[in-house]
Amino acid sequence: MRALTVLPEKHGSLAVTDVPDPEPGEGDLLVDGLAVGVCGTDKEIAAGDYGWAPPGRDRLVIGHESLGRVRRAPSGSGFSPGDLVVGVVRRPDPEPCGACAHGEFDMCRNGRYTERGIKEIDGYASQAWRVEADYAVRLDPRLAEVGVLMEPTTVVAKAWEQVEKVGARAWFEPRRVLVTGAGPIGLLAAMLGVQRGLEVHVLDRVADGPKPRLVADLGATYHRGGIEEAVAGAEPDVVIEATGASRMVFGAMAHNASYGIVCLTGVSSAGRPLEVDAGDLNRQIVLENDAVIGSVNANLRHYAAAADALARADLDWLGRLISRRVPLERFAEAFTPHPDDVKVVVTLTE
Incomplete structure (x- = not known):
């Protein structure tokens, strides 16, 4: 079968290659791949920044934002042929730390976890894949066109x-x-905020294109100035930071309400110095009982919450998050950004 694979840490090695058909073990589902989303992590792996092939192998099948349809399921698994499913990304370490042992593998303490399409386990960018029934999540059948958004939704479900x-x-x-x-990530975080009945504001730098319209159609308010303009009406009780831009990160910490909570989901690039009045920032955080937390990945609880959030969302709005669908054999187009891109998807079916 065909799959999108890479030689980890080798720039320019991303290619569609022939790989062996999956051989499901006892308790595994055999799944026909429908689509995978492309995110910043995939692009960094393709650029050779990081990535780890399975032990004894040179190439890694990438893709962690999965969507597939069950072809075969073991008796008693709770799944049936035809079910729409996604596969969980992370697996706990083989000798689990305390967090992994309690099902909180997204909070692994020793770093010996593995991840589909990223670290030591093949991902989901293949025409078929296998997944342990315990690490598969069924989606509402109505989500067949947009279920590939499940994994990024788990990230913000955990953040909330x-x-x-x-x-x-x-x-x-x-x-x-x-x-x-x-x-x-930002738009899905905003969607979950709206579902919670909150007054939602979204800050980005573009003036036109799909993003302002998507925010407006959520019933949220779009801002494109600085953070000072976005908080001019009232400082937010919660900030979900999804850019990783250093100035935005520190701006979020400095412009929240008393007892404000800032959740950082964007990963910043190192080596970009920024002058900050650390004393003033510390004073604000302490005197206002503020909290700043980081959040990454998701466990099974967050997958369940994300599946529920997507099932309750407007399907037309979700569909508009997907800017382009690119066939597997033309994968390079998915890794080439377009100005109006929100989410780009690689389709795996003929």
């Missing part, structure tokens, strides 16, 4: 859960949220 857990340390009734960045 973490915000709410931190907020619960004292009285917490947030009203206003600011999301920085209107990429897929």
Whole structure:
């Protein structure tokens, strides 16, 4: 079968290659791949920045934003042929740390976890794949065209859960949220904020194209100035930071309401110095009981929450997040950005 593979840490090695058909083990589902989303992680792996092939192998099948349809399921698995499914990305380490042992493998303490399409396990960018039934999640059949958005939705489902857990340390009734960045993570974070009944504001730098319209159609408010303009009406109780841009990160910390919570989901590039009044920032955080947290990856609980959020979302709006669908054999087009891209998807069916 055909799959999108890479030689980890070798720039220019991304290619469609022939790989062996999957051989499901006991308790595994055999799944026909429908699509995979392309995100910044995939582009960094393709650029040779990182990535780890399975032990004893040179090439890694990439793709962690999966969508497939069950071809064969073992008896008693809870799945049936024809079910629409996604595969979970991360697996706990073989000798689990305390967090992994309790199902919180997204919070692994020792770093010996593995990840589909990233670290030591083949991903989902192949015409067929296998997945353990315990690490597969069924989607509402209505999500066949947009279910590939599931994995990024898990990221923000976890971010919102973490915000709410931190907020619960004292009285917490947030009203206003600011999301920085209107990429897929930012827009999906905004969607979950709207589903919570919050007043949602989204800050990005583009003036036109699909992003402002997508925000407006959520019933949220779009801003394209600086963070000071976005918070001029009132400082937010919650900030979901989805850009990783250093200035935006520190701006979010400095412009939230008292008892504000800033959740960082964007990964910043190193080596870009930024002058910050650390003393003033520390003073604000301490005197206002603020909290700044980082959040990455997701566990099974977050996949369940994301599946529910997508099932309740407007399908037309979700469909508009997908800017382009590119056939597997023309994968290079998916890794070449276009100005109006939001989410680009590689289709795996003929």
